[in-house]
Amino acid sequence: MSAGTLSGLQQAVPPHALLEAPGRRGQRDGVGELCQEFAAVCRSAVDPLEIAAALEFDGLNDQAVREKYGYADVFELAEEMHRRVPADPVEPPGAEDPWRLGLGRPALHGLIYSLPAMFFPAATGLLRGPGSITVLLVSMLVSWPVSQGLAYLGYARLGRGDAAATKLTLRYGFLGTVAVAALAMAVTGLVVDARLTALAFGFGQGLYMLSATVLMVLGAERLLLLVLTPGFLAGAVFLLMGRPNGFAVPVAWALAVTPLCGLAMSMWVTRGIGKGAGKPFAFADLVAALPSASFGLAAAALIAFPVVPGWGAGRTGINTGALLAALPLSLSMGAAEWTLFWFRRRSWRLLRATGKLRAFGRRARLILLAALGQYLIATAVLIAAVSAIAWAIGPAQPGGSAYPQIAAYLALGGAMFLALLLQTTRLRVVPPAACAVAFALEFAGRDFGLRAQLAATVGLLLFFGAYALAVLGKPSRHT
Known part of the structure; x- marks a missing residue:
């Protein structure tokens, strides 16, 4: 000003x-x-x-x-x-749209979210034996919340304009969360009869997720493409060759390059802290990060539960619907990011152009419904494309029983999109609490299988939709 x-x-x-x-x-x-x-x-x-x-x-x-x-x-x-009060307005300088975003960044993030999916079919040799799925699920349930908490701490420091403090927070936060992921895999190895290669892969999955968090907070997403390239190319070639046994070990080493490169890159981008950067974070910062971490945990539980052997919708073997929905749901995060910025940009312009409270609320709600519709359509198209490819190449044949499962994941994707949108408007407690309640209901109704999952995810989508329509019609949420 x-x-x-x-x-x-x-x-x-x-x-x-x-x-x-x-x-x-x-x-x-x-x-x-x-x-x-x-x-x-x-x-x-x-x-x-x-x-x-x-x-x-x-x-x-x-x-x-x-x-x-x-x-x-x-x-x-x-x-x-x-x-x-006598009005005496002074025309401020033209404010730059803070929510302007092109297609390049969401497309890049979509690639970053989806390329690791190539690692799993290429690593089937590493993941054979009992306990492998449990290892992967534990890795996911630990990595998601700690990476969400680390991202919050990094963005909070970044928002204060202190580059040195941001790097300090991310460096020590990264090392601390990597230690948590390693401890989780060690405990899992003691409890579950799993192969060492599966535990190594689970730790590598967490290490990549945490390093990706550091690089994305610092705006170094392009480095992630370099990090992913060795494992992605090795996995793609291995699958195109029909997964020959003689190449299993070299491919395993190529897959291991990605998390190790992520570790090196994270240390490199957080270098040059210097003296006077202060403490990485205080206890109050950790408390403030709890809503983000709890949201990551609840979201991971909702996504992972249907494929847990013996539970939920995945209790009778391979859950084809879950497999067909997992990759598109990852890809849809790029569409979710673009649509989120689209909504915030339209709301910001509406706030500057509308002089009536009720008119603003009505139009803001229409923009919200349009944003949700855009995201759901984009995700449905991605799911249809992946299903068509799966049908053509044959790794997973989508039958009629898979469609209700896909619908449940589509509803979950819409709920996650609204939850992320609410968090950008300083509503950080309701999303994780609602996700936790939805998971508790799904777990309680696990004997009903897919019906419980559909009820939980559709109910969560309806709740977030009603809540967002109620609160995002207020101008104060868009300032």
Whole structure:
């Protein structure tokens, strides 16, 4: 904000002009003091909507306004404040759209999310024997929450504009979470009768996920393509050759290059911390990261549960529907990112162009429904494409029984998209709590198999949809 704008906002308004302005019928004491408190906002506001957004952001809801000031809602109070305080707006410099995003970054992220899927069929020799699926699921259930927590800590420091502190946080956070992943694999090896190669692969999966988190927070996504190249090319060639036994060991070593390169790259991009960077993070930072970590855990549980042997929808062998939905769901994260930015960009423009609270809420909800529809259509197209390829090359034949499973994962993808969208608007507690409740219900109804999964995922989607429509129609969520 320029100095000219500040001087315009700080012009003196006599206190009596605010306190002695004629009131409305039924008005209670305190509006004048509120006008003084929000004088700068009221003077610069071109319409009552800006004042209403500031009041909501400060914690005043309709009920508080009715009880304390005697007005029907926040917007009615904002109209009165806008009438009382002389407007003296200063035209600010044109603000750059903070949500502008091209197609390149989401497409790149889609590749980053999907390319590791090539590693699993190429690593079947490593994953033979009892306990291998359990190892992979434990790795996923540990890696997702700690990587989400690490990402929150990194982005929080990055948002403060301190590059050295961000690198310090990511470096020590990365080393600490890698130690957690290694400990999880060691404990799993003691509890489950699994081969050492499966445990090594599970640890490599977690190591890659954590290194990818560090590189993506620092905007070094292109380095991830270099990290993924050896394992992806080796896996692709191995599969095209029909998985000959003589090449199993070289392919295993090529797959191992990816997490090791990820480790090296993570250490390289966080170099140059220097003195004076402070502590990596305080206890308060770890507490603040808990919602992100718990969301990662709940989301991983919802995705993984249907394929756990003997449980849920995957209790009778290979879950074809889950296999056909896993890759498209990973690919859809690129579409989810683009659509999320599309929604935030449209809402940001709407906030600047609309002067009526109710009109803003109505149009914001329509934009939200359009965004959800875009994501679901994109994910459905990806699932159809993967199903067609699977049908053509034959590794998994999608029969009629797979379609309800795919529908459950499609609903879960829509719910995850809305959860991520809510988190970008500072609503970080409700998404993990709702996901945890959905998983608890699915687990409780595990004897019903697919029906329980459908009920849990569709119910979660409907809940997030209703909740998002209720809260994202408020201007304060888009400031």
